[in-house]
Amino acid sequence: xxxxxxxxxxxxxxxxxxxxxxxxxxxxxxxxxxxxxxxxxxxxxxxxxxxxxxxxxxxxxxxxxxxxxxxxxxxxxxxxxxxxxxxxxxxxxxxxxxxxxxxxxxxxxxxxxxxxxxxxxxxxxxxxxxxxxxxxxxxxxxxxxxxxxxxxxxxxxxxxxxxxxxxxxxxxxxxxxxxxxxxxxxxxxxxxxxxxxxxxxxxxxxxxxxxxxxxxxxxxxxxxxxxxxxxxxxxxxxxxxxxxxxxxxxxxxxxxxxxxxxxxxxxxxxxxxxxxxxxxxxxxxxxxxxxxxxxxxxxxxxxxxxxxxxxxxxxxxxxxxxxxxxxxxxxxxxxxxxxxxxxxxxxxxxxxxxxxxxxxxxxxxxxxxxxxxxxxxxxxxxxxxxxxxxxxxxxxxxxxxxxxxxxxxxxxxxxxxxxxxxxxxxxxxxxxxxxxxxxxxxxxxxxxxxxxxxxxxxxxxxxxxxxxxxxxxxxxxxxxxxxxxxxxxxxxxxxxxxxxxxxxxxxxxxxxxxxxxxxxxxxxxxxxxxxxxxxxxxxxxxxxxxxxxxxxxxxxxxxxxxxxxxxxxxxxxxxxxxxxxxxxxxxxxxx
Amino acid sequence: xxxxxxxxxxxxxxxxxxxxxxxxxxxxxxxxxxxxxxxxxxxxxxxxxxxxxxxxxxxxxxxxxxxxxxxxxxxxxxxxxxxxxxxxxxxxxxxxxxxxxxxxxxxxxxxxxxxxxxxxxxxxxxxxxxxxxxxxxxxxxxxxxxxx
Numbered sequence: 104x105x106x107x108x109x110x111x112x113x114x115x116x117x118x119x120x121x122x123x124x125x126x127x128x129x130x131x132x133x134x135x136x137x138x139x140x141x142x143x144x145x146x147x148x149x150x151x152x153x154x155x156x157x158x159x160x161x162x163x164x165x166x167x168x169x170x171x172x173x174x175x176x177x178x179x180x181x182x183x184x185x186x187x188x189x190x191x192x193x194x195x196x197x198x199x200x201x202x203x204x205x206x207x208x209x210x211x212x213x214x215x216x217x218x219x220x221x222x223x224x225x226x227x228x229x230x231x232x233x234x235x236x237x238x239x240x241x242x243x244x245x246x247x248x249x250x251x252x253x254x255x256x257x258x259x260x261x262x263x264x265x266x267x268x269x270x271x272x273x274x275x276x277x278x279x280x281x282x283x284x285x286x287x288x289x290x291x292x293x294x295x296x297x298x299x300x301x302x303x304x305x306x307x308x309x310x311x312x313x314x315x316x317x318x319x320x321x322x323x324x325x326x327x328x329x330x331x332x333x334x335x336x337x338x339x340x341x342x343x344x345x346x347x348x349x350x351x352x353x354x355x356x357x358x359x360x361x362x363x364x365x366x367x368x369x370x371x372x373x374x375x376x377x378x379x380x381x382x383x384x385x386x387x388x389x390x391x392x393x394x395x396x397x398x399x400x401x402x403x404x405x406x407x408x409x410x411x412x413x414x415x416x417x418x419x420x421x422x423x424x425x426x427x428x429x430x431x432x433x434x435x436x437x438x439x440x441x442x443x444x445x446x447x448x449x450x451x452x453x454x455x456x457x458x459x460x461x462x463x464x465x466x467x468x469x470x471x472x473x474x475x476x477x478x479x480x481x482x483x484x485x486x487x488x489x490x491x492x493x494x495x496x497x498x499x500x501x502x503x504x505x506x507x508x509x510x511x512x513x514x515x516x517x518x519x520x521x522x523x524x525x526x527x528x529x530x531x532x533x534x535x536x537x538x539x540x541x542x543x544x545x546x547x548x549x550x551x552x553x554x555x556x557x558x559x560x561x562x563x564x565x566x567x568x569x570x571x572x573x574x575x576x577x578x579x580x581x582x583x584x585x586x587x588x589x590x591x592x593x594x595x596x597x598x599x600x601x602x603x604x605x606x607x608x609x610x611x612x613x614x615x616x617x618x619x620x621x622x623x624x625x626x627x628x629x630x631x632x633x634x635x636x637x638x639x640x641x642x643x644x645x646x647x648x649x650x651x652x653x654x655x656x657x658x659x660x661x662x663x664x665x666x667x668x669x670x671x672x673x674x675x676x677x678x679x680x681x682x683x684x685x686x687x688x689x690x691x692x693x694x
Numbered sequence: 695x696x697x698x699x700x701x702x703x704x705x706x707x708x709x710x711x712x713x714x715x716x717x718x719x720x721x722x723x724x725x726x727x728x729x730x731x732x733x734x735x736x737x738x739x740x741x742x743x744x745x746x747x748x749x750x751x752x753x754x755x756x757x758x759x760x761x762x763x764x765x766x767x768x769x770x771x772x773x774x775x776x777x778x779x780x781x782x783x784x785x786x787x788x789x790x791x792x793x794x795x796x797x798x799x800x801x802x803x804x805x806x807x808x809x810x811x812x813x814x815x816x817x818x819x820x821x822x823x824x825x826x827x828x829x830x831x832x833x834x835x836x837x838x839x840x841x842x
Contacts, residue, residue, distance in 0.1 A: 468796055472764045475793040475816060480711040482818040487718070508818060515816035519795065 122286045129279040136272035143265040147258050153190050154254045156183045184219045207256045217248035332429040338422045340364040354401030371398040384412045385425050407436040467525045474518050482511040520648040527655045532572040539566035546580035550588040559597040569680055575656040582649040583615045583676050591619030609682030616675040621668035701757035703833055705731045706738045708765040719825035727833045735768025755786050758832035763792040778807040
């Protein structure tokens with residue numbers, strides 16, 4: 104920048120000073136040229152005067168010769184000899200700087216002196232009356248001392264000198280003009296550059312100012328537009344800048360400036376603790392974080408607000424300012440209150456549920472203990488009765504006692520089943536990744552172990568990994584496969600198929616299909632009820648708890664179970680399990 | 695017969711019917727050991743500590759305690775806990791004899807130191823067989839540490 108300025112100043116000096124110098128030079132040259140012209144003209148006129156005096160004296164002499172002349176003519180004839188030598192001397196002095204001219208003047212001088220001598224001789228002779236001698240002298244003077252050529256030489260010389268000097272002066276003047284023109288151009292150029300640059304700088308400054316103005320405007324707009332109330336206060340807690348949200352929340356008069364904080368919002372801020380905290384922020388630079396306070400705002404509503412404040416140092420003043428933001432969390436607080444209310448209700452419900460569960464637990468415990476004991480006693484004392492009767496036991500008595508004992512036995516089984524069913528509805532699921540394939544294989548082995556002399560063709564598709572309670576899902580498969588084996592007992596060749604389909608949402612639908620007895624769809628709704636049976640026990644044994652357990656287990660896993668069948672045409676049992684997001688919970692397909 | 699053979703079998707059972715059946719079953723086992731029947735947990739501890747109604751009983755610990763769980767006043771699990779925390783009763787074999795198939799009862803019994811857990815079968819033959827076997831095993835076959 105400094106170098107540029109220095110360079111620019113130097114250029115200006117050169118461009119402005121040079122024409123000045125050149126102009127001064129030119130005018131001096133012109134003056135000198137004019138002097139030279141005057142000088143040359145003076146030399147020439149002196150020369151012509153000499154020539155004129157000579158000719159005039161000669162012609163006067165001739166007139167004297169012819170006797171035609173008086174005193175005046177005589178004086179004219181004498182004039183050359185009186186004046187010419189002085190003039191020639193004068194001419195000499197004027198041309199001292201020019202040797203050539205000196206030589207020419209020297210020649211003129213000798214010529215003129217010769218002629219003057221002869222003219223004086225002629226005049227003397229005339230005076231003596233020797234008119235012929237005088238004529239001869241005049242003739243000699245004209246013949247011997249020619250001066251016209253000399254005059255012409257001097258004049259020519261002077262003309263040539265003048266010409267040369269004028270040409271020189273002209274050349275100098277031309278050079279001067281050229282330099283002037285160039286510097287004028289340079290000045291123009293310089294001025295143009297200066298004007299352009301300053302224009303551009305002004306433009307840039309204006310642009311920057313416009314931008315800054317826009318940025319300020321934008322931040323103002325943002326400041327005014329944000330929904331959070333924001334305000335800036337000076338060190339005495341008088342308002343400096345307040346956005347619309349703040350103004351509206353506290354009903355501030357837009358025309359009033361510098362309102363004390365304690366007066367704002369009908370004294371909403373007139374809280375000693377809060378004002379003390381804000382003063383701490385201002386004076387000790389302690390930030391105020393999430394200060395909860397309830398303020399009655401201008402609309403008469405008690406609002407739960409969170410106040411944040413920090414000190415801001417302004418650039419234009421040393422005094423600190425306070426930036427204050429107000430966050431109205433009334434709705435949030437209400438919502439939180441509602442949520443906690445709901446939570447309390449929920450906790451109440453949960454505790455009710457756990458009470459119910461505890462009661463159920465106690466109930467089933469009691470069932471487990473207390474219902475079984477009388478059954479044991481029934482069968483035990485039936486036996487004691489049999490022993491007591493001894494020989495009096497006949498076939499009938501024996502049969503009755505047998506029925507009593509087996510009924511007690513059967514009721515004990517029913518109680519056990521009921522307890523299992525009840526337990527399936529309680530307690531938490533122990534979820535883990537389960538390989539359905541191996542679980543089905545185990546269940547198949549178990550189902551087959553109870554039968555003999557049967558041809559069973561299994562067709563088990565590749566099954567995935569799922570997330571579930573292992574014991575419960577094992578019960579599902581054992582029941583479904585056990586049923587499939589049980590209800591196909593009368594088939595010559597049993598066909599049991601296990602397959603799976605994956606639904607669009609990643610849920611699985613498992614199917615167990617058999618070609619067994621099937622059932623009438625009319626009673627399908629009873630299929631999954633507790634102790635509900637669609638076949639007589641003499642046809643197919645069982646107590647009707649298995650499918651109830653299946654439904655309960657599947658339901659607890661978030662799935663559902665259903666079946667379709669026709670009497671004599673086999674049955675298809677389906678159950679679904681919802682998608683579970685477990686990486687790698689899929690086995691390789693096994694053909 | 696030495697003293698060991700004469701050790702009693704202590705049957706703790708509140709149900710008179712169950713007790714009668716159990717006593718029958720133990721009778722069928724033809725054991726020489728006397729069988730003592732008490733009706734709840736409190737009486738069981740009275741017997742074990744030889745106090746109260748049992749303060750004048752013959753000295754000596756039972757060969758085995760057949761302990762029901764669900765009883766009035768003090769239940770079987772509390773009795774077992776008390777026994778296992780007492781230096782003098784710690785080593786007496788205890789067989790839980792209960793109707794309960796509840797997993798929680800089984801787990802808790804084993805946790806607090808039962809020596810066996812037998813579910814009373816409803817089937818009468820199984821019941822007799824179970825009690826008979828128990829009596830024979832614990833009263834005759836099982837060898838506990840000699841006491842001085």
